[in-house]
Amino acid sequence: MDMCSVPGSTMDLSIPGICEGYLMKRRKYPLKGWHKRYFLLEKGILKYSKTQQDIQRGKLHGSLDVSLAVMSINKKAKRIDLDAGDSLYHLKVSYMITRTPSMGRHSHRAPSVADSMAEYFDASEVIVCESSSEAEASDESGLSDITTTSTSEPEEGHGECYRPSCRRTTLPAPGTDNSHIGIMTILYNNIGKDLSRVSMPVALNEPVCLLQRLSEELEYSELLDIANHIDDPYERMVYVAAFSISGYAWASWRYRYKPFNPVLGETYESHREDRGFHYISEQVSHHPPISACHAESENFTFWQDQRWKNKFWGKSVEIISSGLVNVTLPKYDDHYEWNKAVTCIHNVLSQQRFLEHYGEVVIRNTKSDVCTCKITFVKSRYWSSDNSKNEVQGVVLDQAGEVVHRFGGLWHEGIFCDTLSTPKCIWKPNVQPDDHFQFYGFSRYARELNELTPELKAVLPPTDTRFRPDQRLLEEGKVTEADKKKDEVEEKQRERRKEMAKRGEEHIPRFFRKSLDEAGREVWLYNGTYWKLRKDPGFSNTKNLDLW
């Protein structure tokens, strides 16, 4: 693609001239499509605006230092991808002219697709929602309405204890510093390989696995308990939406370690009497990795199968999940389903790493079309101040598409809705423990996930993550031993696969079965046997997989 050629020889080492002209720039997530922008590349700095006049007037929409970005050319799509670490750009050529300082301006413009496309303003790309300011989301006065079970103080003198306060509040050992580990080197040594097959040093791990992380999406299950008692369908939707957003809050603290990949057949249960639900999950496929889960309570059922793809852009990784989340509320016979936002690990190779969610999440009630909900996780603009970070905005729409409720806030700070009869904060994350940095950025809830009490030990199947030895060693701070064990666990998994292949057998998950949903998508559904078997005859009396 001859985008910018300085007349003369290819060996011309003189300072390149200014390149300028119109390019098509992919619109910010989630708004698909392209819009035309005027770009100017001078001394390695790429600036852009809506028009040439705007550039001249210094009215920039953005600028970036190309020498610090990773550029990749997608010939087939005729696209240039620029990963600046803090943000990702996708550009397409429509027409570009070259101007060297000595040349006059060639301001001819070729007709292009750009002309036929609708014009959009960057600023109006997001739904403007008055109620979503940071100030309001963190307005203490509005917060008294939230009911949280997890922050309530324990009652004194309580006999049998399953209150959150009786669970452990810290981990046996703090996390070790892993900043010295060269992820670059690991990647270079594995060029061309499927990264999910590359064994990473355990020091990059946190002592929970993806099945446990999936269960963290239920940390704010009280929002569903509330939703199951709201007669008004629009208001009910607001609470379901807040629940879907609450599952993203961990990202502002959990960017330094990666969870363990569950081995095929690994299970994880979470029996939360204090919260009124029981959760079961299983790794049902290894390549591609798929984790299925199912939770039940008096007030809701919750299930999903998590499958995702990674896109590495040079500095950042985008994680695109394809499974849908499902929630039913028995009182109103509702069945909600929604997609997931994209999670981006910015600057994945460096210490400036941070996570961002963006994209549009649509919640539908498959049992009724009274209302739908659209949530936008706003992609932050790198040139704007920090307060646009982590913004999320949503609307509940009626059948005619009219807005009934608006809500918004920041996914790491809280969600406020001012269209309810009493405007209020719908959700606010629990306060992080003071020492969270030392302990992998774990919330109180996350610290409880891998706890193995004697009572649990007696009833869990041996495939439960809590028995996974390498993860346990890491939790205890024994990194060297954990590393060795991790190799063994992975080797054992490979052996098992080989054996099965030899026998021509296919792995059959134990608690989930493959099925098709109404839209014909492949889904994994709970087969209803886990809690029954646990009770009778008990997992110590059943045949279980030997995973480690």
Ligand SMILES: CC(C)CCC[C@@H](C)[C@H]1CC[C@H]2[C@@H]3CC=C4C[C@@H](O)CC[C@]4(C)[C@H]3CC[C@]12C
């Ligand atoms: C190189 C390493 C140490 C950097 C840390 C990477 C961390 C931040 C990455 C590794 C694996 C990632 C997870 C992989 C899969 C999913 C499922 C998706 O539906 C939501 C995001 C989520 C939960 C990702 C969040 C970010 C994550 C935890």
